[in-house]
Structure formats: C-alpha cells, structure tokens
Amino acid sequence: MALAELYCDASATTPPLPAVLEAMQAVYREAWANPSSLHGHGLAAAEMLERSRQRIGNALGAAADQLIVTSGATESVHLALLGTAARTSPARLVIGALEHPAVFAAADALRSQGWDVQIWPVGPDGHLRMDLLDAILEPPTRLVSLNWGQSEVGTLQPMLEIGDACRRRGIVCHTDATQLLSQARLDWNALPLDLLSGSAHKFQGPRGVGLLLFRHGVLQQPLFGGGGQQQGWRSGTEATALTAGMAEALDALPLHRPITGREAPAGVTPDLRPSRDRLLEQLLDREGVQLTGAGVDHRLPHHISLVVKDVSGGPISGRELVRQLARHGVAASSGSACSSGRSQDSPVLTAMDLPVSLRRSGLRLSLGPWLSADELESIPERFDAARAACT
Ligand SMILES: Cc1ncc(COP(=O)(O)O)c(C=O)c1O
Known part of the structure; x- marks a missing residue:
C-alpha cells in the first residue's frame, strides 16, 4: 500500500506541512476575496497577501518588492531568462550542462530569437568546469543561468564565486535554487546574484506556487500582460492562499545555518x-x-x-x-x-x-x-x- x-x-x-494546510484553509475561509477589490472583503485579502509577501521576503532576506510570486520554478525560470533578455539585442546566454528542462526550454526560446546559447560543461562529479570560467564569461556573454543544487545527482555549484565573477563583468546571473531552498536559508541581499528561482512544493509548501527574487532594473519585461498585479511583473489575480502557504512553509523550515556572504x-x-x-x-x-x-x-x-x-x-x-x-x-x-x-x-x-x-x-x-x-x-x-x- x-x-x-x-x-x-x-x-x-x-508532503505539505499541516501548518501550511491550515494557513491556506484560513485564507479560503477569511480572506478569499480579490485583493484588488476596494471593499472590506478585498481589503482583508490584500492585507493577508501583503503579510505573506513580507514573511517570504523576511525569510529570504529580501524586500517584498524584490519578490514575484509565480506558479512555480518553471515559470520563474522563464520569467528570469526571457524577461531579462527582452528589449535588448541578442547576445550570449550561458547555462550549465545539468540544468532542469525548464532552463533548456527557456534557452531554446532565446536561441530562436537569435541568442547564442553556450553550455558550460561539467566534470565527472557534476561540478561546472571552473577552469573554463574566464573563457565562458567572455563577451558577448550577457546572461548566465545555473542550477545551484542539481536535482538528479545532488551536486552543489559554487554560486557565490560565479556570481562574483559575473558581477565584476556586468553579466546578469540567475540561479535556479529550487532544490537548495529546502536545505538552506538564503540571505538574498548578501548574495552576488541578480535573480533566484524556487518552488514551494520542494520545501513542504503547496504545489503550483513559486517565487522569483530579482534586483531592480534587471527584468525588462513580464512574460504576459493583464491586470498589472505584482507591479506589472506578473498579471493575474493573486493566489492569496497559495502565497500564504508558501510563507508558512518558509517560516517553518528548521533553522538552517543561513548562507550569507561568501560562505560555501x-x-x-x-x-x-x-x-x-x-x-x-x-x-x-x-x-x-x-x-x-x-x-x-x-x-x-x-x-x-x-x-x-x-x-x-x-x-x-x-x-x-x-x-x-x-x-x-x-x-x-x-x-x-x-x-x-x-x-x-x-x-x-x-x-x-x-x-x-x-x-x-x-x-x-x-x-x-x-x-x-x-x-x-x-x-x-x-x-x-x-x-x-x-x-
Ligand atoms: C532544479 C529544478 N528547477 C526547476 C524545477 C521546476 O519546478 P516546478 O515543476 O515546480 O515548476 C524543478 C522541479 O523538479 C527542479 O528540480
């Protein structure tokens, strides 16, 4: 059985935590309205949504306006890559050889827009070939997207070192932290990274909700238009209960040693x-x-x-x-x-x-x-x- x-x-x-299910039920009972509505029901939903966004930001060391709540890491990764590449002339995108299919799919979309997609090879244990770092980040590289913790073989990449190297060269660096987030409290503002994707169901939150953390000025365009929610970055009536569930799950993560600064x-x-x-x-x-x-x-x-x-x-x-x-x-x-x-x-x-x-x-x-x-x-x-x- x-x-x-x-x-x-x-x-x-x-498995979703009982506290996550309870938090979501409470929203469906008490704050189920459209957070954009101006009546009391709407204001209750807006308040709940804002509180959840603040909690998520606090848990990750980010300001709430650096957070976009998405449907999961698949969407976050697409928004990170396509949203950064929009409105600029095609250049080079570097991705790792062991990326999730969502990253390969987003890279394919950019390739069809004229971007040169370079695959950063790995060694036998799945580590990116760091001896190639200087060559791989040479112009015209403008965007890098790398998995922090690989889902199939577990290898962690030295994202702090790579992020620093990108920063020195003015290259935008996105990390897919979907697997890492269940294992580490991140301190977003101390990380030398521009974009970070995750999915709540990997850390005992609900399925169908995820996050993208971003630095202001990096994203050029949302994936789709509509009602202009989330400051225009992600239109669509907000998933208030799922957002509350994600906040609850992040808060409940056992207090792992935070990754800050240059710590491995x-x-x-x-x-x-x-x-x-x-x-x-x-x-x-x-x-x-x-x-x-x-x-x-x-x-x-x-x-x-x-x-x-x-x-x-x-x-x-x-x-x-x-x-x-x-x-x-x-x-x-x-x-x-x-x-x-x-x-x-x-x-x-x-x-x-x-x-x-x-x-x-x-x-x-x-x-x-x-x-x-x-x-x-x-x-x-x-x-x-x-x-x-x-x-
Ligand atoms: C590393 C990584 N990136 C992205 C995803 C996609 O996440 P989701 O299916 O929640 O969109 C996964 C899911 O397995 C993953 O492990």
Missing part, C-alpha cells in the same frame, strides 16, 4: 546530514553500488544518488529498481521526476560522461525530516531485497 512507503523522494516533491553552501543542514551520510555509507558498502555526483561535502545535504548494478554485476534498470523498492516500502526515483517516466539514458549522467551501460541505472533517494532514524536504518535491507528481485 503506497501510503506505508517510506517517502524518500523529496527532490520530486515534499555545502553541508547547510546539520540535522539531515548525519543520517544521509550514514545511509549513503551503508549503501556504498555494497558491491556494485557507486555514487554519482559530488561527494558528501559538496552535494545537497538530504540527497543520495547512485548507479546500481545487479547482484551478478550486470547493469540494472533504475526504473525496475524503483518499482521493486516501492514493493519493499521505499518511495524513490531513478532520476529527476520529469524524466523518470521514460526509459532513456539519463541526460544528466550522459553529460557527466558516465559509462553508457550505467546511464539507465540511476537511483535517487532524497530524504526529509518526516523519516525517523529507525525508518532510515531499515532502508539498506529493503534495498537488498529490491535489488535481488530485479530481473
């Missing part, structure tokens, strides 16, 4: 990291199990990614292993949620140049505070049983 599964798929999405972003969640490290160690002790992505100090602190061979050393199907794990009570994923429905070589493992025979053998376990120590202890045994059942 699916509900008895140990949920180890936090990178796909996370590795290991920011002291509470999940020891359990993750222990589980990873137990799994890596098994023959035919290999880590993908960066080592423990340079990967998302709740994230494990592996390639797994079968008991006789042959390649295993990651999808089959995930199905067997579900039968043994573990909800996991074979890669990113977006690609795990299809049987194909993982584009991420391909870009990292893993052997062809292993590119369909990925397994991802991404943990959350809902898992107890005893539950985590039971995973290696369940893993063995699931692997043995793979044909």
Whole structure:
C-alpha cells in the first residue's frame, strides 16, 4: 500500500506541512476575496497577501518588492531568462550542462530569437568546469543561468564565486535554487546574484506556487500582460492562499545555518546530514553500488544518488529498481521526476560522461525530516531485497 512507503523522494516533491494546510484553509475561509477589490472583503485579502509577501521576503532576506510570486520554478525560470533578455539585442546566454528542462526550454526560446546559447560543461562529479570560467564569461556573454543544487545527482555549484565573477563583468546571473531552498536559508541581499528561482512544493509548501527574487532594473519585461498585479511583473489575480502557504512553509523550515556572504553552501543542514551520510555509507558498502555526483561535502545535504548494478554485476534498470523498492516500502526515483517516466539514458549522467551501460541505472533517494532514524536504518535491507528481485 503506497501510503506505508517510506517517502524518500523529496527532490520530486515534499508532503505539505499541516501548518501550511491550515494557513491556506484560513485564507479560503477569511480572506478569499480579490485583493484588488476596494471593499472590506478585498481589503482583508490584500492585507493577508501583503503579510505573506513580507514573511517570504523576511525569510529570504529580501524586500517584498524584490519578490514575484509565480506558479512555480518553471515559470520563474522563464520569467528570469526571457524577461531579462527582452528589449535588448541578442547576445550570449550561458547555462550549465545539468540544468532542469525548464532552463533548456527557456534557452531554446532565446536561441530562436537569435541568442547564442553556450553550455558550460561539467566534470565527472557534476561540478561546472571552473577552469573554463574566464573563457565562458567572455563577451558577448550577457546572461548566465545555473542550477545551484542539481536535482538528479545532488551536486552543489559554487554560486557565490560565479556570481562574483559575473558581477565584476556586468553579466546578469540567475540561479535556479529550487532544490537548495529546502536545505538552506538564503540571505538574498548578501548574495552576488541578480535573480533566484524556487518552488514551494520542494520545501513542504503547496504545489503550483513559486517565487522569483530579482534586483531592480534587471527584468525588462513580464512574460504576459493583464491586470498589472505584482507591479506589472506578473498579471493575474493573486493566489492569496497559495502565497500564504508558501510563507508558512518558509517560516517553518528548521533553522538552517543561513548562507550569507561568501560562505560555501555545502553541508547547510546539520540535522539531515548525519543520517544521509550514514545511509549513503551503508549503501556504498555494497558491491556494485557507486555514487554519482559530488561527494558528501559538496552535494545537497538530504540527497543520495547512485548507479546500481545487479547482484551478478550486470547493469540494472533504475526504473525496475524503483518499482521493486516501492514493493519493499521505499518511495524513490531513478532520476529527476520529469524524466523518470521514460526509459532513456539519463541526460544528466550522459553529460557527466558516465559509462553508457550505467546511464539507465540511476537511483535517487532524497530524504526529509518526516523519516525517523529507525525508518532510515531499515532502508539498506529493503534495498537488498529490491535489488535481488530485479530481473
Ligand atoms: C532544479 C529544478 N528547477 C526547476 C524545477 C521546476 O519546478 P516546478 O515543476 O515546480 O515548476 C524543478 C522541479 O523538479 C527542479 O528540480
């Protein structure tokens, strides 16, 4: 029965917190009106919306007028890239080799407008090739968009160093922090970045709402027009309940060490990291199990990614292993949620140049505070049983 599964798929999405559901229900009960209306119902909704925006800004070290509430990171990424590139002559956009498909899609749209899109290659552990930094940021590079924490292999990128390098060259730098946000309190005003995208459902908020933080003067144009809400940056009647749910989820994040200034972003969640490290160690002790992505100090602190061979050393199907794990009570994923429905070589493992025979053998376990120590202890045994059942 699916509900008895140990949920180890936090990178796909996370269970909404009870406090988030309560906050949203309260809005639907008491502040359900259109926040643009001038009557009492509307004013109550506007007040609630403003309070939620302030809470989100406070949680991230940003002013409320540096925040655009969107439908999720897919929209945020498109607004960041297309909104920055609008009304300027085409130049060069740099994106990482391991970006989410939303970034590739937005880059394709810019390519069709005449932009030169350059892919920044990664090394075997998924880190951007920093030896290429100077060459890659040379003119006519005007816009850079990079994943801070990679969803399939967990690798963290040195976004502070890259942001600084962009700043020195007058290049606009966007980071897709969708995976990182569940693990780190960011201090937006101390970051050398111009745009930052996220999605509430990755940090136990509701699905269908996300955020874009932006520096004034960077965005040139919204994605679409309409009623001019959110200072014209995102038309459409505001999702007051979803915004309140996102604010609640951000406030409820356990107080992680904030990322400020030049601090390296590795290991920011002291509470999940020891359990993750222990589980990873137990799994890596098994023959035919290999880590993908960066080592423990340079990967998302709740994230494990592996390639797994079968008991006789042959390649295993990651999808089959995930199905067997579900039968043994573990909800996991074979890669990113977006690609795990299809049987194909993982584009991420391909870009990292893993052997062809292993590119369909990925397994991802991404943990959350809902898992107890005893539950985590039971995973290696369940893993063995699931692997043995793979044909
Ligand atoms: C790194 C990253 N960027 C963007 C997204 C897209 O988020 P959403 O589906 O909420 O729009 C995801 C979702 O998996 C992600 O992991």
